[in-house]
Amino acid sequence: MRKKYLWFVGLLLMLLVTSSCAMPPVESVAVPNQAGALSLRSLAQAQGFGIGSAVTLKGLRKDERYRQVLVREFTQIMPENAMKFNALQPQRDRFNFAAADEIVDFANDRGLKVFGHTLVWQRALPAWLKAGNWTREELLDILHKHITTAVSRYRGRVFAWDVVNEALSTDSSLRDLIWLRGIGPEYIDLAFQWAREADPNARLFYNEYDPSGWGARAEQKVDALYNLIAGMKERGVPIDGIGLQMHVKVSDAPTYEGVKKSLERLAQLDLEIQITETDVRLVGSSDPLATQLATQAQIYDGLIRACLDVPRCNGFWFWGFTDRYSWISGFTGKPDGPLIFDRFYQPKPAYDAIAQALAESEASRP
Numbered sequence: 001m002r003k004k005y006l007w008f009v010g011l012l013l014m015l016l017v018t019s020s021c022a023m024p025p026v027e028s029v030a031v032p033n034q035a036g037a038l039s040l041r042s043l044a045q046a047q048g049f050g051i052g053s054a055v056t057l058k059g060l061r062k063d064e065r066y067r068q069v070l071v072r073e074f075t076q077i078m079p080e081n082a083m084k085f086n087a088l089q090p091q092r093d094r095f096n097f098a099a100a101d102e103i104v105d106f107a108n109d110r111g112l113k114v115f116g117h118t119l120v121w122q123r124a125l126p127a128w129l130k131a132g133n134w135t136r137e138e139l140l141d142i143l144h145k146h147i148t149t150a151v152s153r154y155r156g157r158v159f160a161w162d163v164v165n166e167a168l169s170t171d172s173s174l175r176d177l178i179w180l181r182g183i184g185p186e187y188i189d190l191a192f193q194w195a196r197e198a199d200p201n202a203r204l205f206y207n208e209y210d211p212s213g214w215g216a217r218a219e220q221k222v223d224a225l226y227n228l229i230a231g232m233k234e235r236g237v238p239i240d241g242i243g244l245q246m247h248v249k250v251s252d253a254p255t256y257e258g259v260k261k262s263l264e265r266l267a268q269l270d271l272e273i274q275i276t277e278t279d280v281r282l283v284g285s286s287d288p289l290a291t292q293l294a295t296q297a298q299i300y301d302g303l304i305r306a307c308l309d310v311p312r313c314n315g316f317w318f319w320g321f322t323d324r325y326s327w328i329s330g331f332t333g334k335p336d337g338p339l340i341f342d343r344f345y346q347p348k349p350a351y352d353a354i355a356q357a358l359a360e361s362e363a364s365r366p
């Protein structure tokens with residue numbers, strides 16, 4: 001009798017705990033915005049504009065609300081880490097596509113376009129590659145095989161690739177990295193040629209950081225970027241687009257005018273441009289939170305409007321969309337809230353600013 005009673009109390013307790021932990025269904029999350037829009041996705045799609053987010057497996061695998069907001073708000077996604085060199089080829093010649101496949105399949109099944117990130121970068125290299133003492137021929141072989149294997153696997157399922165990421169250093173010279181040291185500057189041209197051979201229809205991008213609107217240093221970077229890409233075009237290298245990363249802070253962000261000027265200069269290269277990897281850190285500001293969020297919204301507003309006002313700029317990316325999974329706290333070691341949804345998927349003022357900018361641009365875009 002007594003045993004039976006205990007069993008019943010246990011069951012009751014379990015029911016209470018699980019019901020109080022359960023998240024409310026995503027439908028209950030209101031998404032108000034001044035533009036009265038349904039979603040960023042619907043606003044962007046109406047004008048052939050890409051609105052995208054980096055995607056983390058943590059959210060995609062375990063968090064239903066993450067999946068739902070992702071599908072509702074965006075037209076395109078980019079794996080945050082799952083397609084980097086160390087993820088795809090953890091051992092020499094032993095590729096592991098499991099995580100990348102998961103993301104690509106999820107997106108393809110739901111009408112989200114996938115942008116591959118990234119084939120050639122100085123970071124996220126596997127230990128075997130960093131430790132080796134390679135000859136030039138070996139490095140050429142490794143890079144060729146990596147690009148060919150990855151790009152051909154996703155032919156028709158990944159619409160664009162960041163072929164080379166961050167090849168310029170802060171002083172705008174070519175960054176000293178394994179591919180430059182071992183192969184020479186031609187590693188960049190070769191990477192694009194091999195990517196094109198592996199998928200003739202994928203859009204091939206060069207992605208760079210800090211190249212926009214921050215005064216003298218950024219102007220130097222834009223010049224270097226312009227010259228690098230102009231040279232590639234002269235040599236007939238198959239490149240379709242330029243991505244401009246935008247990891248910025250409320251206390252130090254480029255202006256609308258500064259970014260627009262950079263975009264206009266780069267647009268002369270006659271390639272498509274996307275603003276990539278946007279997040280706006282709060283760290284460093286001592287304003288009250290409401291003021292910080294308002295400033296953050298203004299910065300997002302300036303960045304997306306600069307892109308919308310330059311016809312060659314046809315896409316805008318967030319480096320994640322919810323503060324719940326942003327990489328920034330891990331990167332700076334401090335709590336932060338750099339994205340457009342808070343940790344509980346509530347839209348922040350920055351979300352409204354983006355929706356408003358998209359709504360207002362509809363009429364003026366070709």
Ligand code: XIL
Binds near residue numbers: 080081277327
């Ligand atoms: C970052 C990821 O967000 C982190 O999770 C990872 O630990 C390090 O890389 N520029 C890039 C991105 O091109 O790939 C980087 O992503 C952020 C800076």
